[in-house]
Amino acid sequence: MSDMELIDCLSQLSEQDALRLHNAGVDLAADEAYTQKIYASVMEKAGEKGSLNMKKITIRKKRLALLAAAVLLVAGLVTAGAAGVLRLPKNTDELFNATGLKPSDNLLQVLDPEYVENGDLILSGKSVQAEGYTFTLEGVIGASRRRNVQIMKEPVYEGDVEGVYAVITVVRDDGGLVFGYGDGEDEKTIHTIGASPLIHGAMPNVNVYGFMSMERETGVPLTYCEDNVLYLFVDITDFLCFADKGVSVAVYGTMVYSAEEIGLYENGMPYFTDKARAPLAIFELPLDKELADADAQREMEHERPIAYPDLPFTFTGQDISEFYADPVWREQTGG
Amino acid sequence: MTQTDMLAALREDPKRGIALVIRSYAALAEKTVRSSGGTALSKEDAEEIVSDVFFSIYEARDRLDPEKGSLASFVITLARHKTVDLLRKRGGSAAELPLNETLESGSDVENDVLRRETSRRLALALIDLGEPDATIVARRYYLGESYASIGKRVGLSENAVNKRCLRALKKLRSVLEKGE
Numbered sequence: 279m280s281d282m283e284l285i286d287c288l289s290q291l292s293e294q295d296a297l298r299l300h301n302a303g304v305d306l307a308a309d310e311a312y313t314q315k316i317y318a319s320v321m322e323k324a325g326e327k328g329s330l331n332m333k334k335i336t337i338r339k340k341r342l343a344l345l346a347a348a349v350l351l352v353a354g355l356v357t358a359g360a361a362g363v364l365r366l367p368k369n370t371d372e373l374f375n376a377t378g379l380k381p382s383d384n385l386l387q388v389l390d391p392e393y394v395e396n397g398d399l400i401l402s403g404k405s406v407q408a409e410g411y412t413f414t415l416e417g418v419i420g421a422s423r424r425r426n427v428q429i430m431k432e433p434v435y436e437g438d439v440e441g442v443y444a445v446i447t448v449v450r451d452d453g454g455l456v457f458g459y460g461d462g463e464d465e466k467t468i469h470t471i472g473a474s475p476l477i478h479g480a481m482p483n484v485n486v487y488g489f490m491s492m493e494r495e496t497g498v499p500l501t502y503c504e505d506n507v508l509y510l511f512v513d514i515t516d517f518l519c520f521a522d523k524g525v526s527v528a529v530y531g532t533m534v535y536s537a538e539e540i541g542l543y544e545n546g547m548p549y550f551t552d553k554a555r556a557p558l559a560i561f562e563l564p565l566d567k568e569l570a571d572a573d574a575q576r577e578m579e580h581e582r583p584i585a586y587p588d589l590p591f592t593f594t595g596q597d598i599s600e601f602y603a604d605p606v607w608r609e610q611t612g613g
Numbered sequence: 614m615t616q617t618d619m620l621a622a623l624r625e626d627p628k629r630g631i632a633l634v635i636r637s638y639a640a641l642a643e644k645t646v647r648s649s650g651g652t653a654l655s656k657e658d659a660e661e662i663v664s665d666v667f668f669s670i671y672e673a674r675d676r677l678d679p680e681k682g683s684l685a686s687f688v689i690t691l692a693r694h695k696t697v698d699l700l701r702k703r704g705g706s707a708a709e710l711p712l713n714e715t716l717e718s719g720s721d722v723e724n725d726v727l728r729r730e731t732s733r734r735l736a737l738a739l740i741d742l743g744e745p746d747a748t749i750v751a752r753r754y755y756l757g758e759s760y761a762s763i764g765k766r767v768g769l770s771e772n773a774v775n776k777r778c779l780r781a782l783k784k785l786r787s788v789l790e791k792g793e
Contacts, residue, residue, distance in 0.1 A: 284786055287735055288754035290648070290728075293689050295736035296641060296755065300685050302740045305748040306755075308639035309762060316635050319664035320671055321628070472768075 280589045330470040395442045406559035410452065413529055415561040416445040418514070442515045444527050444563055446473055471531055471558070479525030479546030514563065523569035525563050531556030614683045624672040631671045638688040640756055642666050645692035650685060653700055654725040666691045669772045731789070742781055749774055 279287075291299075300306050304506045308316070405414040448471060510529070526548055528540065539554040550557030619637065623630030646659045648657070654662075669691055670684075677684070739747050745767040752758040752766070753774075760771045760778070767774070 279786055279789060281782055282788070284782055284789070285754050287731055288739075288750065288785075289757070290732070291736055291755055292729060292732045293645060293648075293693070295732045296644070297683070297685055298733075298736045299740065299747070299751055300641065302747075303744075304740065304751050305766070306640050306751060307637055308635065308643075309758075309766070310636075311634065312634045312639055312643070315660070316639050316664050316667060317632050319660070320635070320668045323664065323668045324671055342668075424666070468748060 328356055377485040404561055406561070407451070408558050409531070409556075411452060411558065412449050412451060413559040413561075414447045414449075415527070415563075416447055418442060418444050418563065418565070442513070442518060444473075444475070444514050444561075446510040446511065446512065446527065446529060446559075446561065448529075450506065453506060470512065471508065471529065473512045473529045475512060475514045475563075476528055476540065476548045476560075477517060478526065478528050478548065479542065480523075518565065518569045519571040519574035520531055521565040522567050525565060526560050527563060528560045529558040530554070543606045616679060619684060620677055623670075623677070627671065627674055630674065631667060634684065634688075635667050638685055639663055639667070641685065642688050642692040644756055645689050646696045649693045649696040650700060653703075654696070658699065662692065662695050665695050669695075673774060710721060735785065736787060738785050742784060743789070745769070746777055746781045749777050749787070753778050 296306070307408075405412055512527050514525065514527070524546060528548060528550070530539075530550075539551055539557070540548050541551040542548055547562065548560060550560065619633050621630075622633055643659060646654065648659045650659065666688060667768075670688070674741075677687075697741060701717045738772045739750055742750065749763055749767060749769075753760070760774045764771045764774045770775070
């Protein structure tokens with residue numbers, strides 16, 4: 279079968295199979311512009327003014343995922359006997375069942391020993407103020423998430439996905455609600471705070487893969503807003519093996535990551551360059567270096583095209599020509 | 614956002630509810646309209662039908678019963694029926710009806726079974742790609758979305774989306790060929 283034949287088949291999937299994809303969690307949602315257009319038309323037919331407050335909708339939509347994450351995290355902490363150490367949302371039982379999140383049975387101890395007191399996980403407590411907001415790295419916790427991919431009546435995958443999450447809180451200095459960064463059209467209408475892990479020393483354009491770890495199944499960060507405090511749960515599970523190199527979490531206010539927005543100091547620490555559109559904060563995670571795993575690093579470097587400035591493409595296993603075709607890479611390297 | 618949440622929102626705050634439903638299903642509805650209507654429909658026609666679909670749901674919001682089927686199925690069924698209705702109103706001749714409808718009624722059973730089986734296997738293989746590749750491929754080749762737009766949605770560069778599409782096609786072809 280040629281590519282064209284395959285693409286033809288994909289374009290003609292049956293309605294039943296489109297529903298399969300939808301039910302399995304494949305994102306087939308409409309984009310915002312189309313949603314707005316259809317909404318306005320429907321409201322016109324209904325004789326009502328078609329003004330759509332997308333901010334409100336986005337926030338409400340995210341509350342489900344966020345609450346679920348919060349539930350899991352609160353429970354995880356209680357399991358570890360560290361409740362009260364980490365600032366987390368209040369009880370979120372209501373959405374616990376709806377989202378499939380649950381406390382981790384095995385809360386991983388991943389922090390550097392100097393951050394751990396009396397055997398409990400302790401918060402980092404580092405705060406950064408920017409753009410009228412205060413960002414705080416609260417700490418790192420373990421959590422698990424029920425994954426149940428259902429196709430029609432037959433479950434094709436069931437199981438718990440264990441994870442480790444960095445928790446960052448965002449508070450507006452004037453006490454208001456937290457959303458709406460940036461000047462872009464999307465940023466005006468959509469809650470756009472993002473947070474992504476970055477491996478120290480990795481090329482910025484390949485560190486973009488960190489952005490896929492925000493939430494491993496959807497690529498969307500788990501967030502929850504309660505009492506005007508926004509909680510970001512950044513999935514760092516896949517990055518623990520790089521503890522010896524160092525891992526940071528960048529917090530930003532744009533929808534799309536651009537490699538030129540992140541630079542690297544000589545020691546590999548990432549920083550926001552002057553081209554960053556909405557830089558907010560970068561926190562170095564206090565990970566225990568004992569977590570470093572060279573085999574896991576190689577495996578991840580093989581799966582994802584991670585490369586280092588002094589060791590380009592050594593482990594990637596990918597076609598190098600693809601990287602040279604990347605305009606960002608070409609701009610950064612002069613060729 | 615689950616179907617239950619959307620139905621609850623439709624009842625409690627209809628404007629917000631219908632916005633959620635539109636966001637979740639408008640792309641599927643539009644695809645259904647385009648598939649059912651083919652070249653007989655303009656872009657404006659398709660948008661009008663999609664708008665009609667969601668207006669019908671908005672009007673029927675208090676009567677929607679989740680026990681009788683999923684909201685997604687309802688949207689797709691409405692989209693197909695409204696498309697065929699429009700085409701029939703415009704002329705009514707079989708020649709103007711979409712090709713897939715005439716083929717189905719032409720009972721080429723063997724081809725139809727084969728087409729459905731290929732579609733099913735392809736959908737399952739696509740799901741097996743995992744995320745974000747499943748979403749990238751579905752949006753690119755099923756919905757016909759641009760690389761740039763997909764990249765914005767999944768947080769990848771246009772170039773990276775292109776590469777992932779090419780790799781995914783390779784995987785899908787391999788899966789399909791193994792099963793033959």
